[in-house]
Amino acid sequence: MTVLETVRSKSAQVLDFNERYIPGGVVSIVRKAEPDLAFARGRGAYIWDVDGNRYLDYHAAFAPIVLGHNDPYVNGAVRKAIDAGASLYGSGTNELEGRLAEMLCTHVPAVEMVEFLNTGTEASMASVRLARAATGRDHVIVTQGGFNGSHNDVACNVLTPLDQIGPRVSPGEYRYIPLGPGVPDAHAQLVHVINFNDLDSVRYVCERHDVAALVTEPILQNIGIMKPVPGYLEGLRELADEYGFVLIFDEVKTGFRYSVGGYSEVSGVTPDLVYFAKAVANGYPFSALGGKRELLEHFAHPDPAKRPIVSGTYNGHPVSVSAAIATIERLLEGDGQVYRHIGRLGQRCQAGIESILSSRGITGTVARQGSAFCLYLMDHEPVDWHDLAGNHDFDKDLVMRRALIERGIYFFPVATKQCSISAAHTDSDIDRTLEALDDVLSQL
Ligand SMILES: Cc1ncc(COP(=O)(O)O)c(C=O)c1O
Structure with missing residues (x-):
C-alpha cells in the first residue's frame, strides 16, 4: 500500500472528524495541502502521521525547527x-x-x-x-x-x-x-x-x-x-x-x-x-x-x-x-557547531541536487542559504516575484513534492516552499533524500 492509499485511512478519518468542528478541518487553513495527512508526533529529523508512516521532515513546521523536533x-x-x-x-x-x-x-x-x-x-x-x-x-x-x-x-x-x-x-x-x-x-x-x-x-x-x-x-x-x-x-x-x-x-x-x-x-x-x-x-x-x-x-x-x-x-x-x-x-x-553541521548538510544537499539535475539534463537551480534551500525549476535564481512566477515550473514542483512524500521525504506540498535542515538531520538522511529525489526527478 502506498502512502497516499494509507492516507485514506486514519488521516482521512481524523480530517473527517475535525471538519465537523474546525473550518476546513485544519487549524490555520494554509496548513491544508494534499496529501491531507494528520500528524501524530515528531522527534529529531522525523515526523509520523497517525497511520504510523514516518517522514524525514524538511518542512520544519514552516521553519521554526532548527534543532530538531522535541529537542x-x-x-x-x-x-x-x-x-x-x-x-x-x-x-x-x-x-x-x-x-x-x-x-x-x-x-x-x-x-x-x-x-x-x-x-x-x-x-x-x-x-x-x-x-x-x-x-x-x-x-x-x-x-x-x-x-x-x-x-x-x-x-x-x-x-x-x-x-x-x-x-x-x-x-x-x-x-x-x-x-x-x-x-x-x-x-x-x-x-x-x-x-x-x-x-x-x-x-x-x-x-x-x-x-x-x-x-x-x-x-x-x-x-x-x-x-x-x-x-x-x-x-x-x-x-x-x-x-x-x-x-x-x-x-x-x-x-x-x-x-x-x-x-x-x-x-x-x-x-x-x-x-x-x-x-x-x-x-x-x-x-x-x-x-x-x-x-x-x-x-x-x-x-x-x-x-x-x-x-x-x-x-x-x-x-x-x-x-x-x-x-x-x-x-x-561549541562556537556555532550547530550552524557548521546544518550548513555542511545544506551544502551537500545542494551539490547532490545539482549533480542530479545535470546528469538527468533537467533545468533547475538550487537557491540556498546555510541550512535552508529551495529547488527552483528554472535556469537561474529568481530576483523578484515576476521573475519567479514567469519562469518556474509550478506544476512539476508540486508533482515532485507529492512524489517525495510518497517516498517518506516531507517537502511541504506547495510549490516554492523552502526546505529547512535541522541539527538532528544526518549525512545518511541527506543521502536518502538525494536517492529519492533522483528517482522522482527521473520520472518528471
Ligand atoms: C517571514 C515571516 N514573517 C512573519 C510571519 C508570521 O509569523 P506567525 O505565523 O508566527 O504569526 C511568518 C510566518 O510564516 C513569516 O514567514
Whole structure:
C-alpha cells in the first residue's frame, strides 16, 4: 500500500472528524495541502502521521525547527522551569525575561533593547505601530512576494497571480492585493507594494508619500530562498537614512537559522527594528521585537501621546522564554557547531541536487542559504516575484513534492516552499533524500 492509499485511512478519518468542528478541518487553513495527512508526533529529523508512516521532515513546521523536533535540551529546560514553579503572573517583571533580553541584546548586533510577544504577526504589527508612532507618518512599504504576518498592514501580495498584478513595473508600485477579504480599503491605501531588489521603486514611493517604515524579509523565504542582490540591503539602509523611514527587517524565518546574530549580522546591514520568531525558540510560541534604543524606548515613553501600545497576556510566558534561552544556548554551543553541521548538510544537499539535475539534463537551480534551500525549476535564481512566477515550473514542483512524500521525504506540498535542515538531520538522511529525489526527478 502506498502512502497516499494509507492516507485514506486514519488521516482521512481524523480530517473527517475535525471538519465537523474546525473550518476546513485544519487549524490555520494554509496548513491544508494534499496529501491531507494528520500528524501524530515528531522527534529529531522525523515526523509520523497517525497511520504510523514516518517522514524525514524538511518542512520544519514552516521553519521554526532548527534543532530538531522535541529537542531534549530545550524540552528539559521547559520542564525544569515548570517544575520550579515558573508561572504566568501578569504583573511586574521576573528574572527569566531579563536573562533572555540580555542574551538577545548581547548576541544580536541590531538589538539594543527588546520586547517580547508570541508570534511573528504580533511582532510585525508592533513594529509597524512603533515606526508610525516614532515618525508621525502613516505610509508603509512592503515587498511583492514577501510575507510579514497576517495583520492588515502586511497581509498582501505573496504568491499573487500575475494576471492580478500585471507586468513588472519599476520604478513604481503594485496594487495592494489582500491575502483575503476583510481589510478596509482605506487601510490598504497606506500600504505600497514594490519589487524585491528594486531600490528605484523604494525611492519612487518615498518621493510621493511620507513613509513611516519599510518592512522586508532580508531573504524572501515564503517564495523559496530569494536572496537580496549585492547592494540591495545596503541601498535600503541608505534610503531609510535619506528619507527618514524606519527600516524593519522581518527575521521571522532568517533569524537564528543562519547565525545567533541574525541575518542582519551576516549581511552587515543594521536595520532600525528587527523581529524574530520561529527558530528563536525551536517551535515554542515566542517572538521578539528589538532594535535601536531610541525607538524601543517609545514603548515606555513618559508622555502617553508618544507611547504606542504593546501588550499581551502571554507575552514573555515562562515556557516560551525558557525554550528560547535553551535554544540560544544550544545554538551558541561549541562556537556555532550547530550552524557548521546544518550548513555542511545544506551544502551537500545542494551539490547532490545539482549533480542530479545535470546528469538527468533537467533545468533547475538550487537557491540556498546555510541550512535552508529551495529547488527552483528554472535556469537561474529568481530576483523578484515576476521573475519567479514567469519562469518556474509550478506544476512539476508540486508533482515532485507529492512524489517525495510518497517516498517518506516531507517537502511541504506547495510549490516554492523552502526546505529547512535541522541539527538532528544526518549525512545518511541527506543521502536518502538525494536517492529519492533522483528517482522522482527521473520520472518528471
Ligand atoms: C517571514 C515571516 N514573517 C512573519 C510571519 C508570521 O509569523 P506567525 O505565523 O508566527 O504569526 C511568518 C510566518 O510564516 C513569516 O514567514
